[in-house]
Amino acid sequence: MMRSRLHVPRPPARPGEKPDFSYVALSPAGAAARPDPNAPLNDTEFLSRDLVRVLDDKHRAVGPWDPHLAAADLELGLRHMLLTRVFDDRMHRAQRQGKITFYIKSTGEEAVSVAANMAMRPTDMLFPSYRNQGLQIARGRNIVDLMCQLLSNTRDMCKGRQLPVMYHSVEGNMFSISGNLATQFPQAVGWAMASAIKGEDHIAATWLGDGSTAEADFHYALLFAQIYKAPVILNVVNNQWAISTFQTFAGGEGRSFASRGPGYGMPGIRVDGNDFLAVYAVTQWAAERARMGAGPTLIEHVTYRAAPHSTSDDPSRYRPKDDYEHWPLGDPIDRLKSHLIALGEWSDEREQTLLKQCEDQVNQAWREAVTYGTLTDGPQLDPETMFQDVFKEQTPSLARQRMQLAQEIKERQLKERA
Amino acid sequence: MMRSRLHVPRPPARPGEKPDFSYVALSPAGAAARPDPNAPLNDTEFLSRDLVRVLDDKHRAVGPWDPHLAAADLELGLRHMLLTRVFDDRMHRAQRQGKITFYIKSTGEEAVSVAANMAMRPTDMLFPSYRNQGLQIARGRNIVDLMCQLLSNTRDMCKGRQLPVMYHSVEGNMFSISGNLATQFPQAVGWAMASAIKGEDHIAATWLGDGSTAEADFHYALLFAQIYKAPVILNVVNNQWAISTFQTFAGGEGRSFASRGPGYGMPGIRVDGNDFLAVYAVTQWAAERARMGAGPTLIEHVTYRAAPHSTSDDPSRYRPKDDYEHWPLGDPIDRLKSHLIALGEWSDEREQTLLKQCEDQVNQAWREAVTYGTLTDGPQLDPETMFQDVFKEQTPSLARQRMQLAQEIKERQLKERA
Amino acid sequence: MSQMNMIQALNSAMDVMMARDPGVVLMGEDVGYFGGVFRATEGLQRKYGEHRVLDSPIAEGGIVATAIGMSLNGLRPVAEIQFADYIYPAYDQIVSELARIRYRSGGDFCAPVTIRTPCGGGIRGGQTHSQSPEAIFAHVSGLKVVMPSNPYDAKGLLIAAIEEDDPVIFLEPKRLYNGPFDGDPNKPAVGWNSHPRGEVPEGHYRVDLGVADIVRPGAQLTIITYGTMVHVCMAAAEKAGVDAEVIDLRSFVPLDIETIVNSVKKTGRCIVAHEATRFGGFGGEILSTIQEECFWHLEAPILRVAGWDTPYPHAFEWEYFPGQARVIAAIKATMEAS
Amino acid sequence: MSQMNMIQALNSAMDVMMARDPGVVLMGEDVGYFGGVFRATEGLQRKYGEHRVLDSPIAEGGIVATAIGMSLNGLRPVAEIQFADYIYPAYDQIVSELARIRYRSGGDFCAPVTIRTPCGGGIRGGQTHSQSPEAIFAHVSGLKVVMPSNPYDAKGLLIAAIEEDDPVIFLEPKRLYNGPFDGDPNKPAVGWNSHPRGEVPEGHYRVDLGVADIVRPGAQLTIITYGTMVHVCMAAAEKAGVDAEVIDLRSFVPLDIETIVNSVKKTGRCIVAHEATRFGGFGGEILSTIQEECFWHLEAPILRVAGWDTPYPHAFEWEYFPGQARVIAAIKATMEAS
Ligand SMILES: Cc1ncc(C[n+]2csc(CCOP(=O)(O)OP(=O)(O)O)c2C)c(N)n1
Ligand SMILES: Cc1ncc(C[n+]2csc(CCOP(=O)(O)OP(=O)(O)O)c2C)c(N)n1
Ligand SMILES: [Mg+2]
């Protein structure tokens, strides 16, 4: 056909090719200045191009963004990240064994959730995506509850209605995760607007992926947040991939996702998403900004999706098998561990103990969760619950359908017995 | 109620208050540099904050953006702008006289359309908004055709289906105007992508208002245009108002609309929309960029909606009556006229002649147009045409409905006769 | 009691609710300082402040999305979409989120949002200011959907909608804002002051969702309709000289099946009338329910009177609009059928 | 002729059309390099290049909007929406633009865009991977809407859709991609190779829009259905042991009224079956048309078999899905009615 002049942004490497991350703009740890959270936009604009990093190559915390966290906090963060990873691995296996229908891991992205949560208050409201299980864990959810959701069993908080990983928690101030990408982004802004209208100082935070920034809801969120100066933190988790689609197909080629912020009039910060301290620090900065009424912040977490998109995905079809090994920002858990070791606050024994604790906790939780049923065995949810919660009160026509289903089931059981 | 911390962006002046345009950032004419159309983004970014102006206070063309247009071209531009204004005034009156149901004027914004069109090729495709009648006129549409659309009469290009001002022209390469805001923006990008895919060097241009930039389609357009480097010019006509809503409610408070461009990775240019030469120059720059395959450009035309939003609107309810008199960028027609005079290329006699010509042309066209019918008098469209063009071929069920209507009308006429 | 047109009644409903509940906030394009292009929120920003009556950007999807977020934080937003024809950019947030939040969260979260929007034709609005989209919302489980046909119902229904803990799509037949309209464009326009349902209490009262209204009792034929068509059908029934029972549905969801079924079992003949495009319109749901429930009582096929299966054209306002002639033709056909 | 499953048949249709017409381009999320999450476009980017098979940003509204723009510039885009549950962000561009361009421009412009999207349940996809939204498109004048139930129809219909100068919403029952499914989840899955409609010509052929298919002739009862439910109803008819005529609608718009009406006039009894939520579903349109056209031939009320008026829950895949039991119960009720 005729010579096309259309530009098609390609990933640097496809299967069989050599991984190449030269496109990732890096700044040395400690290099980026830390403006006042209330500074005028022009004084924060550099943050959308630099990369905020705290941990240097020697695993020391350096520079103005060092949040000077106590060792106990660092250890807590490490525990939550490790627990998240162990949980992910175990649930991924459970899916492979056919115990659950579907699963999504967050491997390599644990800091994005765990560090951010640590920098906020428990009363702040979170609007997560499906890859933020670290938030659930860091907020101390009972792992059994999470597993019951994955199992759609009798203790499932969603009453069997949602795909696995679509958790929520009223007490935990974590909103219901949606299967529809990006919808939570402007909802978080609305929640924050209400907080401002009521004169409360709770803030909201929300997360979505690089690919999801293409949706209209990303635009609505930035627009409304800046117009009304909503107390909200808008997090883009740039893990480089959207299923098989490289982040350049979401507009990440020319400019960072963080630089969308200044375009709308709000600060955008590009942060090393695998640096626990850096993620904590920028979140703290944004939270302070929001609470003082200075408005929203857009944070781009530069990280890498080490796992497949989901249990339905096979990344070897579209990216080099060894891609992650060449990822320049390493692994968030290893890096925090090395930092603790550099501080003399960690050892292999403690590591082994912690790992063992996490594994025991997860295995024990799993043993309990399955006693509440799986999709195939054990106690089952009553199908008639299907007709609840469509509305606050069941309408007569829904009640009629409920009875029709009950009849259908009764006859099926009679047949099965016969 | 409790102390709210919500930020509510206000217009500088409401009815009864003193007009205040101190918020409009101005640059002296000729001050802004003119980078190469292919320059890297960083070298063009200042254009999203400065204001590109060519005509100075002494009505001379100054600086690097001076397009050095021949006097004949300037006079043609003046003619088209004046004809547009005369047409607007006459059609507004026609609505007031009940001859047409609805009208929208573009008074004060004529340069945005007329100068832009002059800087493009007739083969370039235009996706206008409802306030770009200057494009229709500059592309030499027969004014009678435009009037027939306004009258929904037997020669209406829309066959009576659209509200007034929703023109289109296949030969004129102007797409059908939609009543739904902003939808044309990403459509223009798709058109331009197709041009690139086919290896043709036609480009597309599209226009929307400041308020419409809040719609998702504005985001889609910028996103897709930059990802595929589509040869398209994206024009935001910032006339300060969206019906009663000030432009700050579309996010124009902190940053210019032009600065959305760099956020997506494309140049954004803020231009004096009432400066014919400046509009011509930036459009020419963007067109050159697009044609060389360098990608899209976002242009913010800073202008003022001198007229009511539409014939259904009364601006005195929400802005000072004398607002426009204080608008710092003046009137596009007066300014081009003064420039021609400064060049010694214009005189009051020529002015009077031109004005007379325009008025005669419009009045004559109107007299002809009404002979093809109005909504109430003269020849009428056949109602059965209502069932055409839903699909390429009329389906049997539409044919049946057509016959049912025919019956309904026959009986009505019988009754009326009786 | 006082005389109100539908705009005043809607305004009064929002006023009453804002005074009673500090959580009620209004948002939408031009609703704040200006009071709305149809003046429905006039005076309310002055009375309750810029923080409870918000001017919104022109982003219907963003308006609904942020309204949802506000409702999750204890507020009761009432969002105006300037014209129903412009609600589609918000369709995803309405269908995938607003309608689903209670269900998918096992009842733990809910989003009490009311979305008001002017719909319907009869004002020469052309194809983008005349649409009646009730069918595409009624099909979405989790949404309540209503449409009043007079000021009294408008205020009572809107108060009930705002008090609902479920999301409500509140459709307003704009042709009825200033007065009843019987479908005859050549008659001089009449106001609500001469109409009994223009008598509206100043204070708080409810018209519950899910309750249809028999606006004209009759024995020979049942006409089921809503919105502007209620008045058209009343006039048509008069002219046709049949003892027709006219039912104003008022709510699509929940649907008052009992009132419908009882009437048709009584009359044995039925017409369903609406402005919206006939094909796939809500009339099909009503007709189907009646056919299923009243089959053995039917003495004639149930007929649908509706807008044609085309967009609503500017030039053919009265050829498109299902006026009295179209209704009367259906009445005749139904009465003669046997 | 060769054996194809539905994915292969769809892939073949696009391959054939891209080879015949350089204006045919594909776009959508993950459709390019990866070949689509259901592999429908596998190999086509390698064959036709990155400029005719475009990976798109995750922006359904932008995908449809740019497809419209491309179609205005002489191309014939085939856009894939990854799941029908995610088509709502594009609803405005589809309803307000795609469906209206020919009409509002007096026939001067048209937008020949085909939108393919997987729909329906039966794969444990939960409430956001199981929806059947045909009704909200069929109601929109200006859109053609189709749904195949087997590989042969899938290829022929998709070729016809791409050749259409009108926009087409092409709904693909994803449960049928790999084989027919009779509604019994406990039976081992079967492939298309054993099914006559798995025999598909390699080259170009058309299955015209607007033509229903009588997949099982019968005299006692008419079952009107489409998509996955075609296979469920066939099995149910067998089991129920009635001489049922099963009609696969294939097209919603245009609707093959003649085939439907002729059948019901013959049998006098009828069931309408679909997966989608019953309330306001497309079944209402079919039922209404039959009631209007065949009233005097009906010996029993027409019954609707459908999904419940709730979202599609993950845990209750088979309690929600209208399986054979629900169809058989309706068949019995219809046959016994008198
Ligand atoms: C509106 C919508 N469109 C498409 C999908 C299908 N989908 C699910 S995840 C996904 C990729 C998202 O990528 P990204 O936003 O980068 O998040 P990540 O998976 O990398 O964390 C897609 C296309 C969806 N769930 N919702
Ligand atoms: C989707 C949509 N929402 C709302 C409207 C109603 N409306 C028509 S014009 C307008 C204001 C547009 O303002 P702006 O974009 O600044 O353009 P301007 O009128 O100033 O030229 C509004 C809200 C519409 N036509 N379409
Ligand atoms: Mg990603």
Ligand SMILES: [Mg+2]
């Ligand atoms: Mg404007």
